[in-house]
Amino acid sequence: MKNEKKKIGLSSQIFIGLIGGAIVGLIFNYLIPQSYIRDVVFVDGLFYILGQGFIRLMQMLVVPLVFCSLVCGSMAIGDTKQLGKVGVRTIIFYLITTALAITVALSVANIINPGIGLNMGNIQAADNVTVATKTSFSQTMLNIIPTNIFYGLTNGKMLQVIFFALFVGIILTRLDDKASTVSNFFSEFNDVMMEMTMLVMKAAPYGVFCLIARTFASTGFSAFVPMLKYMGSVLLALFVQCFFVYTILLKTSTGLSPVVFIKKFFPVMAFAFSTATSNATIPLSIETLKDKLGVSKKISSFTIPLGATINMDGTSIMQGVAVVFAAQAYGIDLSMLDYLTVIGTATIASIGTAGVPSVGLITLTMVFNSVGLPIEAIALIMGIDRILDMTRTAVNITGDAICTTVIANSNKQVDKDTFYKKFEKDAI
Numbered sequence: 373m374k375n376e377k378k379k380i381g382l383s384s385q386i387f388i389g390l391i392g393g394a395i396v397g398l399i400f401n402y403l404i405p406q407s408y409i410r411d412v413v414f415v416d417g418l419f420y421i422l423g424q425g426f427i428r429l430m431q432m433l434v435v436p437l438v439f440c441s442l443v444c445g446s447m448a449i450g451d452t453k454q455l456g457k458v459g460v461r462t463i464i465f466y467l468i469t470t471a472l473a474i475t476v477a478l479s480v481a482n483i484i485n486p487g488i489g490l491n492m493g494n495i496q497a498a499d500n501v502t503v504a505t506k507t508s509f510s511q512t513m514l515n516i517i518p519t520n521i522f523y524g525l526t527n528g529k530m531l532q533v534i535f536f537a538l539f540v541g542i543i544l545t546r547l548d549d550k551a552s553t554v555s556n557f558f559s560e561f562n563d564v565m566m567e568m569t570m571l572v573m574k575a576a577p578y579g580v581f582c583l584i585a586r587t588f589a590s591t592g593f594s595a596f597v598p599m600l601k602y603m604g605s606v607l608l609a610l611f612v613q614c615f616f617v618y619t620i621l622l623k624t625s626t627g628l629s630p631v632v633f634i635k636k637f638f639p640v641m642a643f644a645f646s647t648a649t650s651n652a653t654i655p656l657s658i659e660t661l662k663d664k665l666g667v668s669k670k671i672s673s674f675t676i677p678l679g680a681t682i683n684m685d686g687t688s689i690m691q692g693v694a695v696v697f698a699a700q701a702y703g704i705d706l707s708m709l710d711y712l713t714v715i716g717t718a719t720i721a722s723i724g725t726a727g728v729p730s731v732g733l734i735t736l737t738m739v740f741n742s743v744g745l746p747i748e749a750i751a752l753i754m755g756i757d758r759i760l761d762m763t764r765t766a767v768n769i770t771g772d773a774i775c776t777t778v779i780a781n782s783n784k785q786v787d788k789d790t791f792y793k794k795f796e797k798d799a800i
Contacts, residue, residue: 386577389576422579434738436561439537466775470719474688478696490752584752605693641766679776
């Protein structure tokens with residue numbers, strides 16, 4: 373037998389980078405006295421250059437990745453014409469649950485206050501972080517429509533990019549075969565951007581190490597508690613969304629037992645947790661809904677793949693908590709309009725978030741930009757994102773299944789005997 377060394381996964385490498393950076397930062401903060409070598413060569417030199425270099429790589433990806441993903445996502449939405457009312461109801465349900473998810477996240481985060489105690493103000497001033505200028509509600513609404521899309525693309529005006537991308541995707545769907553070349557271009561370019569994202573993410577362990585090392589060298593132990601509070605906030609919001617919001621929607625919309633549903637669907641949730649990818653769970657979700665819960669495959673074969681494309685409640689929860697965390701860490705006050713902007717932007721962004729691990733961190737930069745938050749804060753949460761990514765994927769696919777069951781029940785496509793039968797047998 374060959375003794376093959378097991379490769380350390382990227383998420384593990386990022387976590388190691390986080391821990392290593394924290395340790396090195398603490399050593400610099402508490403054990404190494406102030407000096408030219410410590411402060412200029414390492415903290416404001418090597419750590420700053422490599423850390424900011426990684427941030428710039430992420431910024432480089434945002435506009436083309438989001439644009440192509442949203443074009444492809446809106447093309448998928450266009451296919452709902454084939455199922456008429458079922459498609460419209462599905463999309464509305466998905467968008468409502470996503471908006472509810474972000475609302476839950478913002479509420480939980482404002483109760484726990486994960487960013488309080490982490491004073492990033494001095495680091496922000498030293499780095500000369502660029503923060504977007506806030507605008508009035510009316511101007512925000514008008515700014516969604518680009519007067520020059522090339523200006524919007526080059527200057528990262530993400531609401532304009534979203535609007536134009538959705539417009540392009542819907543038009544491509546309407547033209548169908550007439551624009552197949554353009555449709556294929558966006559699909560293939562989306563694959564290129566996903567591959568580029570994976571390559572950039574390979575640099576994440578080093579970028580995270582340098583960013584965290586510099587943060588802890590400046591703040592010391594005071595950075596630990598806020599990071600743990602951030603993680604707790606996300607997990608609590610995910611729990612509320614999965615076991616309260618979803619179950620209430622299921623019970624009130626269908627009258628079916630949420631306990632039965634969760635028990636039967638739990639193996640799919642566990643699979644999603646282990647793989648951290650919504651796309652990989654599509655076949656298992658469809659079969660489980662059909663065989664164990666009595667949901668028509670005619671409905672689920674449409675709603676589940678669509679949900680993997682546009683329904684990212686778990687990802688939206690992470691983004692909502694991250695917004696509050698970053699705002700508090702950098703001492704930036706967010707108004708009610710800002711929170712509404714976050715809800716709207718993150719809901720729309722969920723359409724373009726691919727069902728693969730950790731892509732939500734890239735689109736998070738778009739949400740930060742929408743309310744003028746520095747994206748450097750993403751580095752603080754990147755190292756602990758893997759466990760959160762796994763958990764939010766489980767929530768994502770559960771939301772897809774709940775929606776499918778509700779839509780199927782409204783069309784009398786749920787066999788209630790199958791839904792309850794095996795549960796009763798197992799309970800004996």
